[in-house]
Amino acid sequence: MSRHQCLVFLPRNITGMQIFVLKFLYQAYYIVVMDIIGRINHLEKFGIKPGLERISALLSYLDHPEQAYRIIIVGGTNGKGSTCAMIESILRSAGYRTGLYTSPHLININERIMANGDYIDDNSLYGVSKQVFSIIDSHTELSDTTYFEFLTAVALLYFKSRHTDIAVLEVGMGGRFDATNATAPEISIVTNIALDHQQYLGDTIQKIAIEKAGIIRAGKAFVTTDTNPSSREVLEKECISKGGIFYGLNSEFFVSGDNANLNFYNNTHNLTNLTLSLKGRHQLYNAGAAIQAVLLMNEINAMDKEVTEDIIRHGLSHTSWQGRFEIIRRDPDLILDSAHNPAGIQVLIDAVKDYYPDSSCSVNKSNNKHVTIVFAVSKDKDWQTMVSLLSKIASTFIFTSYKGERSAKPHIMVDYLKSSCVPLPDIEVFESPAMAVKRAIDITPANGVIIVTGSIFLIGEIKKEMQS
Secondary structure (H helix, E strand, C coil): CCCHHHHHHCCCCCCCCCCHHHHHHHHHHHHHHHHHHHHHHHHHHHCCCCCCHHHHHHHCCCHHHHHHHHHEEEEECCCCCHHHHHHHHHHHHCCCCCEEECCCCCHHHHHEEECCCCEECHHHHHHHHHHHHHHHHCHHHHHHCCHHHHHHHHHHHHHHHCCCEEEEEEEECCCCCHHHHCCCCEEEECCCCCCCCCCCCCHHHHHHHHHHHHHHHCCEEEEECCCCCHHHHHHHHHHHCCCCCEECCCCCCEEEEECEEEEEEEECCCEEEECCCCCCCHHHHHHHHHHHHHHHHHHHCHHHHHHHHHHHHHHCCCCCCCCEEEEEECCCEEECCCCCCHHHHHHHHHHHHHCCCHHHCCCCCCCCCCEEECCCEEEECCCCHHHHHCCCCCCCCECCCCCCCCEHHHHHHHHHHHHCCCCCCCCCCCHHHHHHHHHHHHHHCCEEEEEEEEEHHHHHHHHHHHCC
């Protein structure tokens, strides 16, 4: 709620002086809250510093809030956020008090921290952040606490204050040295592994797999949907060496189905015709990991309430997750998808082909569905491969950029596309994402489809523009 919207709820008989005082008090409160948000954002100056020393010390000074509830931790390159959302939805459907910590956010910080399906409110964010800052200010060794470490501590402390039963944590990057790994999860999950963040995690699939496997715990279950032979072998070996208990897709549990229905089975359960609210065939595998995880929680007696088949059905069919093949309008369909690496783009393309079979042909054929791509990306990503993949389904490519220095320049991407793509789709450039989307709507036939993708920052700007 904005600082002006709240005035709508004032009683009709209130005096002018009372309105003035309330406005003054609310504006003062708003400034204080924004000051806290500003200080949190200022922590980004410390950048990314992999390591557990600061977060471990911070949680110790906070009297280890993460020990007050059980934890499931989810890592991977793509799909980990959707998997977290499905697990949380199932657990909440079973009557558990849940916490959900994810990243990054689309519009505001509150989106990263949810309790029982609701975002943390401004007042709670301010209060908990103030507690964490007081600890940081009192200990010089915490003076360079990073943005992600701070928000991780805020989330874990907030979950304790809400008497959370089970918290689901999404790994920010990697796993071994990620702030979320300072916890003691009951179950660890790795969705899949692909090349991303190579400057931090390593330049090969095997090196990245070792980093992801850092969330495995001795004597605890480890679930993975990764099927790449190179990374899967590393995950299995790491699980054995760490004393974890391995549960892999296509060995200990299995999934099948299509975009509308999922079948899941393992050695104890056979669940058929499950409906997924999240779209795309890749969600079958994410749902498989979620189901396997909650069933394991049942088996290891880590649950007070049994998660039944009906609860699983309800949880999966009521999961919501912004910016993942999210259709926000029709005629033409406009899809927001936060794919931000080549593996994610390929998954998006597969989903588009599934939902719009006539979009996968050559752009030169007149009977094709018109596909308009609105694209912005971070310059440190492998955008060349992303653009090349998308050009195979694009009738029109509209390049744009999001706010910030990390955004790749549209004209550089245009030059690359012109030099590398045959046949060449129509190409346009708009500096403003909002104008790019408006143009896409104007030029795309009602039976066509618009895909906005390339960066979660682009999706965030578009959604913010839509809400304003």
